[in-house]
Amino acid sequence: MEEMEWKPQDADKDYIKELIRRRVRNATVGDNVTFIPANPVPSVYDDSNKKVAVYTRVSTKSTEQVSSIENQTKYYTEKVSKNPNWDLQEIYSDEGKSGTSIKKRENFRRMIEDAKNKKMDLILCASVSRFARNLKECLEKVDELRYTNPKQPVGVYFETENIFTLNPDSDDAFQVHAWLADWESKNKSRRMILSYDQRICTGQYPVADLLGYRHTIDGQLILQEDEAKTVKFIFLAYALGYSYKEIAEILTQKQRPTLKGRTEWNSNMVRSITKNERRWGDLNARKTVVVDYKSSKVVKNDKIRDAAFVSQHHEGIVSPEMAKAVQFITSSNSKLSGISELSVIKQGSLKGFINVSPYWNAIDSELLYDICKSAYSDDEFAQLQHKVNIFNGKEHSNVYSLNYTGYEVPYGIYFMNNSTPNLTITNKQFKMNKKCHEKLGYCEFIEILYHPIMQTIILKATNEETSTAFKCRTENDNFSNKITSPIFCNSLYENMDWIKDYDFKFRGILRKRGQEKILMFFLDEPQILTGKNEFSQENQVQFIKYKNNDDSVNTFGMDYSLRKERDKLANNITENDIKTVGEFVENPKIGKLPTKFEIKQELDELLKVM
Secondary structure (H helix, E strand, O other), X not given: OXXXXXXXXHHHHHHHHHHHHHXXXXXOOOOOOOOOOOOOOOOOOOOOXXXXXXXXXXXXXXXXXXXXXXXXXXXXXXXXXXXXXXXXXXXXXXXXXXXXXXXXXXXXXXXXXXXXXXXXXXXXXXXXXXXXXXXXXXXXXXXXXXXOOOOOOOEEEEOOXXXXXXXXXXHHHHHHHHHHHHHHHXXXXXXHHHHHHHHHHOOOOOXXXXXXXXXXXXXXXXXXXXXXXXXXXXXXXXXXXXXXXXXXHHHXXXXXXXXOOOOOOOHHHHHHHHHOXXXXXXXXXXXXXXXXXXXXXXXXXXXXXXXXXXXXXXXXXXXXXXXXXXHHHHHOOOOOOOOOOOEEOOOOOOOOOEEEOOOOOOOOHHHHHHHHHOOOOHHHHHHHHHHHHHHOOOOOOOOOOOOOOOOEEEOHHHHOOOOOOEEEEOXXXXXXXXXXXXXXXXXXXXXXXXXXXOOEEEEEEEOOOOOOOEEOEOOOOOEOOEEEOHHHHHHHHHHHOEOOOOEEEEEOEEEEEOOEEEEEEEOOOXXXXXXXXXXXXXXXXXXXXXXXXXXXXXXXXXXXXXXXXHHHHHHOOOHHHHHOOOEEOOEOOOEOOOOHHHHHHHHHHHHHHO
């Protein structure tokens, strides 16, 4: 290696070094100096008097763990009493609490606060893992105890590891053991995940006791007859329109016990029972997973880890059909009162019209079409479809006469004004004007009848007992004109092929027969409400392309023959037609259900034995 060239300034460095050597060689301790030694290394067993606290913890409430915490309490009570310099301040215990977080360890947090307030000098703990399994929290809390009150620090003595945290020589060992406790906790979490994976893959699904069932060692759920009555009552009552709160009040009044023996119920407890698939015989294993073992954060298992769904795993308390109906009630508008039964009129001028609740979610456009079709024989339906195709211009009638066939007459919307009853449909709600209410005699309840093939809606006054009725008067006796109904409205948009950016307004035609009244709205005669300025009011009526597949928008009105057929439909309605009640039909989205009357009978019988 090439030597560096010596420079004159290097002479100053050599001189300074020589001065340092002389100062060290000549240094002495004078007679006026008093040497002050440091305190001895802190020891847990020194002769000083100490106020001693004890911390004990077990992670579960099992019989073995209860025994463990009692043994720890007895052991440390005797241990402290045998040391003449120790005075037992308190034993802090957390039973059934994980060491991965201090959030749920109430007594641990209280002990730390007491230590900050100088209520103790020493904490005894069996091991580092009993104190904390979270490395970060373990180190933080030990430092808090050591430095919050520097003149009176609180040390922790871990007996298993023989570590005293005020002894500096123990720092490295303490940090290693704290890390090992954290690692063991993480490893335990991994073992639990693997155990669940193995059990699911081998068909050994984890089950636990729940109200109505007890589990066996081989993973079977055995129905408990008396508890099952409570569960069944909840489903039946909710299906009939009782709220969760009302059901909870009845169960509390009847002193029906929960799984843990409590007799006080609330809405959330009732709701959770209707959401658990095990109540109708299915098993959804591993619905949730813990994604952070330290914070115990639980999330829905959306394919995060292996899961399994087992249909008909065990005997259900209620039928799957009843469970489906209850789930549809929950997802429907809060104004819905229990199950909404579908019915279709099978005779008279209103044949094929379906009674529809606007709040009921268990419908779609295809279902409504099929129910309407079920009211007709094959020949009748073919004739009806042919007539509708003529109405829509898709077929010709082959009837030649001097009845102005081929001529157009204005749409009814041309004659609509503020004194005309009208109905506005958006993709989320209905809106009736006050004239609708007036024409229907200011009734309190209204029902909707819908014919998806004839593309007609009827509003009809009814009573509260009607399954599909909705209230149109508020408590202050005001008219409630808006009905939120996204599912039914979207079904209309699909059936009519309407563009969803637009709203549609329709003129109502009143038909009064005796004491009965109805309002008819023909859905192929809309006023299109664009909500935009690029269309004039005139053009809003007749020249807007408002269907997704519509090339025939430049028309003045509707075919004259269609108008005659439409008027014939409206004029032929009789009082008996309006009074005709639809026949109950099974909802294919749910399956076979008893009628509301049958459900009520079963509920009444159940109440007698609860």
